[in-house]
Amino acid sequence: MRPSRCYLSGAFVPLDEARVSVLDRGFIFGDGVYEVIPAYARRPFCLDEHLARLGRSLRAVGMGDPMDRSQWSALVGRLLADNDPNDQCIYIQVTRGVAKRDHAFPENTMPTVFAYSFPFPHAPLRLRQSGASAVTLPDMRWLSAHVKSISLLGSVLARQASAEVGAQETILIRDGWLTEASSSNVWIVRHGQLLSPPMDNLKLEGIRVALMDELAAAVGVALRRRPVAEWELRCADEILLTSATKEVLAVTLLDDRPVGAGSPGPVYAALYAAYQLAKTPAEQPSS
Numbered sequence: 001m002r003p004s005r006c007y008l009s010g011a012f013v014p015l016d017e018a019r020v021s022v023l024d025r026g027f028i029f030g031d032g033v034y035e036v037i038p039a040y041a042r043r044p045f046c047l048d049e050h051l052a053r054l055g056r057s058l059r060a061v062g063m064g065d066p067m068d069r070s071q072w073s074a075l076v077g078r079l080l081a082d083n084d085p086n087d088q089c090i091y092i093q094v095t096r097g098v099a100k101r102d103h104a105f106p107e108n109t110m111p112t113v114f115a116y117s118f119p120f121p122h123a124p125l126r127l128r129q130s131g132a133s134a135v136t137l138p139d140m141r142w143l144s145a146h147v148k149s150i151s152l153l154g155s156v157l158a159r160q161a162s163a164e165v166g167a168q169e170t171i172l173i174r175d176g177w178l179t180e181a182s183s184s185n186v187w188i189v190r191h192g193q194l195l196s197p198p199m200d201n202l203k204l205e206g207i208r209v210a211l212m213d214e215l216a217a218a219v220g221v222a223l224r225r226r227p228v229a230e231w232e233l234r235c236a237d238e239i240l241l242t243s244a245t246k247e248v249l250a251v252t253l254l255d256d257r258p259v260g261a262g263s264p265g266p267v268y269a270a271l272y273a274a275y276q277l278a279k280t281p282a283e284q285p286s287s
């Protein structure tokens, strides 16, 4: 594998040589937004949707977009070509740039744009076969969780709680209702129906949220968006997580209790298979 090369504000440099100022507002305030774009066989998956969400995040925090659609796309393509292996994730971060420390937005500051590639962290076969474990925690994050902000301390603390007990994810509950997980969206299956909480300011609308509409329709699973109560989560037949890196993953242990039969269920199996098909572009017919 070649050494990783990243992009930092106009230049492509080896990742371990990239440097930003200690006065960067990303470092000082967590003042920035980010994206994680999965790529299979060096082809980005759902690129338009990820770039559109990056645009929404930038607008939500009052930052201009430093690049247009074709420049972002070219940057992603160059990183995928310059890095290994074939399956990668592209991380993009834009901060409000370097300025004298003051909470208010600085004037005339160049945003810092950083992007790098990391190998796609495919879930180990063991997790695919037996499912993941998760714990629940009250959702202590801020009320603008729909913005993909780099200020992630709430998510970091939530995730650490599951890491400490050897679980793979922390599912968050606010006032008795399911929101999402520390870095994934959460779905439950009850009475054969796939349920997902409606998207609002308390959840990040994952790129897989809209994709699941298509996948559920393709495999004939009824999907309903409505609030999901904590008690429903606890007696769900299946629990699923979705994210760029987890794709679709079954949770089979919640707070040390088996979910449903305690192994990945039929709705998971159907949706995971559909996801694998969706991410693999159809072969062009040879002429």
Ligand code: PMP
Residues within 6 Å of the ligand: 036, 155, 180, 181, 182, 183, 184, 185, 203, 204, 205, 206, 207, 208, 209, 242, 243, 244, 245
């Ligand atoms: N919610 C949160 C809080 C996340 O961090 C993520 C991962 N970015 C998701 C949901 C899933 O989003 P996506 O499907 O775009 O990876």
